[in-house]
Amino acid sequence: MLLVEDDDGDALLVEEMLADTGLVTELRRARSLAEAETALRSTHTPQCVLLDLHLPDAQGLDLVRAILRASPRAAVVVLTGLAEESTGLSAVSAGAQDYLLKGLIEPSALGRSIRYAVQRRQSERAASAIQASRLRAEENARLERGLLPSPLLRSDTIRVHARYEPGREQALLGGDFYDVVESSDGSVRALIGDVSGHGPDEAALGVCLRVAWRSFTLAGARGDTLMHLMEEILNAERAREEIFATVTSLTFSPRLDTVTSQRAGHPPALLISHTRGAELVETEGGPALGLLPAGLARWPETELALPPSGALVLFTDGLFEGRTGPGGQRLGEEGLLALARKHAGLLAGSLVDTLITETQELSAEYGGHKDDRAVVHLEWGR
Template identity: 70%
Template sequence: MTAPGDATERLSEVPVPELPVPEAPVPEVLLVEDDDGDALLVEELLLDSGVTVRLSRARSLADAKAVLVDVPEPHCVLLDLHLPDGQGVDVVQQMLGLAPRAAVVVLTGLAEEDAGLAAVTAGAQDYLVKGLFEPALLGRAIRYAIQRRQIEQATAALQASQLRAQENRRLERGLLPSPLLRSRAVDVVARYEPGREQALLGGDFYDVVATADGTVHAVIGDVSGHGPDEAALGVCLRVAWRSFTLAGASGPEVLRLMQELLVAERTRPEIFATVTTVELAPARGTARVIRAGHPPLFLRDADRGAVELLDPDTGPALGLLPEELAVWPVRERPLPSAGALVLFTDGLFEGRCGPRGERLGELGLLELARDLAGLPGAEFVPALIHRTRSLSEEHGGHSDDIAVVHLEWKPSA
């Protein structure tokens, strides 16, 4: 038996490979100083400091602007407060405008310590008094200034990220509400997934409400573009649709009112929205569908275990035509005794698939839906999204948002 001490000794003989340590990048330093004597002194102090930097020189703010065209944005700027085209704190602000990510160390005269403090308040990381600093102090000031600037930028980025996340949550609550139903005659499964590259929600929205006569009204829409303005506009349209519907409006009248709101609230005249509305009445065995430039929908027939594509006539997307020219046809569809309507936005079928990266399209999505026809709604919706995402993964995945609404009724309805 090997003694514990022997095992320890044997383990200590196993060679441990040395991992390469990445070299830190050489800091880029820009010296903005019009006095040749002071500039030469700074260069000599840098040489004696032992800190390796790549030094560039400018004699004025205008000269610095020209230098920055040819060299990368510096990590640090050594800045004199008295230049031919700028004086005092204003020089710091102008320099930060030219190199917003750079750390700034101000060089002041012996009687200008107050000016140095004012420069730090204006955005500089540190100040040094000419003639009173040694090589080691200069090198340390540059290193610390760069580190402080990087920390400031990381902190600002984190705060911005947290604000975006909070804004996302607020917008998501507005875009993706809870259905407002009076009974369980219709079961609703809804899901939203953002595109892979979206820092903010897009303009996809949906809603489901029931009116006193038992009709279940549903809407799904997509505002063109991505970002906070489009998401906020989607929230406005979704809330307006719910308000108009609960107030008794229906059919094309609702789309006309939504278009008026979109035109009034959009930030650019080219923004539009595609919309589908459904008035589902299982007790009467009918559904009224109105489309405004939106993709078709699926009908799941539980009696036959089939899925078919419903592609009724469509009118223009909201915001594309003036009110007097916009016409949205209403199509009424008989329903099977049990089944579901599936509404979705174009992000669900816009992904690329296959060896040549062809677009999945509505018909390709229909084939996937038919493969999943035996699943209940709570499993059908996530499975359909998962299938489309899996197919497009090798081509970069989905870049657009996805919204799906599944409205299911049973024979007892």
């Protein structure tokens, strides 16, 4: 505790009353604002300041504000004369935690005021920290929502239903990413990817890769050229050399009779049609981005015939890597396929929600989903 009092007699009275309060405290004294500021800047910052409002180098509310600036963490109890009670109230309005009238101070009242002031200051700091945290969270949420993609489609030939859930608590964005754009020739290109890891660095890298893919795609990059460009971006932007990214890129022909798939270490897609239900689309692929030295990897393209109407569902491995069943085995791609077949007749949005909800419920016993999850439902026809 710091007593800021220039009058030796008043200082002695306060010290004697403090001894009678029962408080266990180390008391230091300053005789001026300058001495108080020096004491408040020391390594042993006091929890409470008892402050007389009349010092040789400062007085009144200006003195209170100076002490508050010098020690924003300490509680301040103002000591004022009988005729200056209004000044004590003004000091509390200015930021002090309490005030006492010198002529009426008793040990019990002094002890109670100090305890109250310290508790109130701690509560104020906690409330301020909560408010700052809430504002940061709101700003981060707005920022992350702004980084999620809006499909760039010139027509309604492909209908997109996407859902994204990060694995990190209190986050809207993780290392998974997706995008859909329609080129000037009428072909629709879709992307889904997954950066290894779950932190903010991985989330930022996922956004970087998505934006790069959209830019390169609209600029006309295709096939291995596009993949190599994305790998260059990943290598330049990743925080650690062991970080890699899996990717699936689809190109729907303008007539929607074929789709070309290119995979870089990513899980297969689900094809859903009225005639065949749900099935996994296994196509040839290459390594994940960032695993091989630059320029060595190849990612073959596979063209598939499409039914007149149906949907391709792209997803990241967070959707099926949860543990389930008595033995805690992974749900896996086959388990996800069984769920897709069970619910293949649902409308697009309901199917996406059901796949995420049921895989979460199946793994709830083992802590539920821990990885990021992105699901993109691309539907045509009907």
